[in-house]
Amino acid sequence: EAQVTQNPRYLITVTGKKLTVTCSQNMNHEYMSWYRQDPGLGLRQIYYSMNVEVTDKGDVPEGYKVSRKEKRNFPLILESPSPNQTSLYFCASSFGAGGSPLHFGNGTRLTVT
Amino acid sequence: AQRVTQPEKLLSVFKGAPVELKCNYSYSGSPELFWYVQYSRQRLQLLLRHISRESIKGFTADLNKGETSFHLKKPFAQEEDSAMYYCALSPAGGYQKVTFGTGTKLQVIP
Numbered sequence: 094e095a096q097v098t099q100n101p102r103y104l105i106t107v108t109g110k111k112l113t114v115t116c117s118q119n120m121n122h123e124y125m126s127w128y129r130q131d132p133g134l135g136l137r138q139i140y141y142s143m144n145v146e147v148t149d150k151g152d153v154p155e156g157y158k159v160s161r162k163e164k165r166n167f168p169l170i171l172e173s174p175s176p177n178q179t180s181l182y183f184c185a186s187s188f189g190a191g192g193s194p195l196h197f198g199n200g201t202r203l204t205v206t
Numbered sequence: 207a208q209r210v211t212q213p214e215k216l217l218s219v220f221k222g223a224p225v226e227l228k229c230n231y232s233y234s235g236s237p238e239l240f241w242y243v244q245y246s247r248q249r250l251q252l253l254l255r256h257i258s259r260e261s262i263k264g265f266t267a268d269l270n271k272g273e274t275s276f277h278l279k280k281p282f283a284q285e286e287d288s289a290m291y292y293c294a295l296s297p298a299g300g301y302q303k304v305t306f307g308t309g310t311k312l313q314v315i316p
């Protein structure tokens with residue numbers, strides 16, 4: 094089944110403890126991206142990647158890192174999480190060509206205390 | 207800079223009534239516009255995109271470049287349409303930066 098898989102679905106951590114949220118797609122998509130969803134703010138793009146080893150900042154990249162060493166994987170790294178990063182995170186992928194729809198993962202609900 | 211505005215946070219309509227979810231955008235080039243839907247406890251999924259000019263689940267959306275709008279419409283609302291709807295924009299020719307609106311929650315009252 095074609096899908097985008099995120100792990101974990103729920104994560105509770107403490108301020109400053111490094112964490113990684115994984116994202117994997119099995120559709121051979123070139124484009125992958127991360128979003129955070131907050132009430133009243135909708136979805137905001139954190140980082141995106143056009144292909145392996147090609148990444149760029151979205152609208153809210155501060156406090157996040159990404160890497161794209163393989164086409165299928167695009168992990169989101171929080172080196173030193175803070176409470177303002179408590180949010181619902183979505184990974185998405187697409188073929189990247191104009192008009193290609195985004196395929197979303199199920200989301201990761203992160204709480205930083 | 208590109209921007210997407212969805213002015214209504216919540217839209218409540220009765221079953222069988224027409225629905226119009228508003229979306230306005232700001233972008234200097236040629237945009238690709240989409241509507242995504244998120245049903246309760248589910249992932250976001252594509253509803254429709256302007257380049258395909260199709261009707262999905264009875265919904266349609268027309269790109270009006272003069273008014274820079276991409277409103278989502280359905281003539282008769284169904285209870286199963288209750289969900290969160292997001293309008294999104296990306297530059298034509300690629301997904302370099304996708305901008306979403308803040309979303310509109312559609313509530314269909316039985």
